[in-house]
Amino acid sequence: MQNLDCINRLINCFTKLPGVGYKTAERYAYKIVEEDGAFTKDFCDALLSVKANVKFCRRCGNFSVADECNICAKRGGDVVCIVRDPRDVIAIEKSGAFNGTYHVLHGVISPLDKKGPDDINLKSLLVRIRDEKITELIIATNPDVEGEATANYIAALVKPSGVRVTRLAQGLAIGTNLEYADQVTLSRALMNRVEI
Template identity: 50%
Template sequence: MHYPEPITKLMDSFMKLPGIGPKTAARLAFFTLDMKEEDVLDFAKALVDAKRNLSFCSVCGHITDKDPCYICSDTSRDRSIVCVVQEAKDVIAMEKMRDFHGLYHVLHGTISPMDGIGPEDINIPDLLKRLQDDTIQEVILATNPNVEGEATAMYISRLLKPSGITVTRIAHGLPVGGDLEYADEVTLSKALEGRREI
């Protein structure tokens, strides 16, 4: 079916989002056309503002509109524990349970040789720099329990063992192959409680 060019461009833009195929993109495009112009402009402004005004914290790598982020700036947090996660959305998932009061380090990915992603391609060098601070006593590896997450956790644990820092791994209360962002607070809390040294 042939659509006018503006609709085709809009559909192509929606299809760049994860999980959006041609049918959903067409539905979203036509829904957008039915919206009030004011709402469409607000939506477009929200997209542009998010892209322009958000960056990554220079300390932990979490997404933020202020540097350092609100977690790194919070002096009441336990600075002796750093929880290492894959993505910024994992920090948000961990914060929802309200049981962890330490700091975070966001890797922005995992080691994946099949995809050509090595340790230097994710935020591991910055983690090593942070750990030179004698304040940090424990690193909790909270990467996803899938092949890449496990490989990344094992790599980091081997790097840190000689340093004398306690390295723990969240327990497998999470389903293997699952993602932190989709886990409920109880599951995350149990996984954190059952962490073990690796």
């Protein structure tokens, strides 16, 4: 009997990706079996290249190929926009309404998923507040339960240091993912941000 463990291994790898169930993982694996060698090589090269070259910006936590990301390298300022993940940076950059720097949390506080304040990128934010003379944090986590809880936690944490803390204005529907919000909505939400 032939040993097809290698296909199962590949299926298993795909099931670890977000949003991919067993059936989809199976389809991906079979597709790769059917594809020619050039595709597979390109696919593997792309995976390895990402792992070898992309890291996190030491200042803001955004994706970067250098120690500091493109945005940190060319911007300073005392206003920092806090987002859940790098996709949100892209969404806000597309709106063109913000020209400060970002801070990427890589998650939100979510007791249901056993994610507390220590599990997100908060310690380096406190260092930045101390070292960069930050005057305002705009908290742009999603308007859902975890996003709100995270915003409130950060506000309580940093307010004693005198930093102004604001939140994106309503206009983003509850449950909207920032990355899917249109540019006009995002610009307005930034412009009309409210104190928390």
